[in-house]
Amino acid sequence: MSDKVKPMSIEAPYGTIDLKMLEDFTSADGISGCEKEASRVMKSYLEGVADELRYDTLGSLIALKKGTGNGPKVMLSGHIDEIGFVVRSIDDKGFIRLAPVGGWWGHVLPAHPVTITTRSGKKYVGVIGSKPPHGMAPEVRSKVQEVKDLFVDLGVNSKDEVELLGIKPGDMVSPKSEFTVLANPNYLMAKAWDDRVGALIATDVLKNLKGVSHTADVYAVGSVQEEVGLRGAKTSTYAVKPDLGIALDVTIANDIPGAEPGSKMGVGITLAIQDGSHLGHRGLLAYLDDLAKELNLTVQYDTLLAGGTDSGEMHKAFDGVINCTVSIPSRYIHSHRALIHRKDYADTVTLLTAFVKRVDWALIETLRGSNR
């Protein structure tokens, strides 16, 4: 027994979340185009839950939980790729120059560790080089470094040493950081919440359907290459041919000092009215809003003026798919460490589990009719 005075305890009221699963998903290295480590983690959690597990040709994982027969197809999509880099070149001293994959801001990168994964799967940790401030000219100090000027220091002497490690141009370079439960345990910090959190929610919804009778065929998709232009969203939508599709993705949490008004973490359900890639189906948004109220869940609405989600491709496949995005507000996305809130995660799983159980042809016809 400790004689120290315990601090006021802060409870995490959403304790049913499988933190090990969240850690496994976010720890996997999987930048756009190199997602198989992440998709294999998702697959491992859906074995014994899904009736069918397959991939599209780009590598998106498609898990199906069958309905009671001839029901509509509902697709929940979360992208499993994260932003990162590939090795662009290696100089004579063994410093590695980078080509970005996805949208980085140079400001968040210097002095951060990265993991380089070779084609044989070996992993090496390096650090993005940074200059100390001593004697730096003010105009240099105030400038944001361009990503193309950054380099990785692996702690080696020469290009020969890098080649001995098996590192080659094109190898994946991913952010390195640890999954961490913060002081108030509702706040979870990790890399790659954008958008492993969407793939996690789709996985948890499918897990909740185990042993439950439902009409619709429910698909949980871990889509690839979202960060470079919603590419896996397109191919996986064509593979599934859904009647209704919901993209799950992070949105910018505007609840930090100096931010514009906008979505906040810890509210519960965040319905996206629109982003740069799609306009949410009004009938579907209204249905989800009503369902959330019925379940006593709080809803906020999100509008993004730029950026896109898997919805951008999903809604315009074939002759159109009933579609919207359900968002998870997250602070510090597109950096080494982002935050999510357990309430947003748990409430979104609750809402979507209830929703997919209710989808039948009558609802699909009602929604189709709502914009005619």
Ligand SMILES: [Zn+2]
């Ligand atoms: Zn992103």
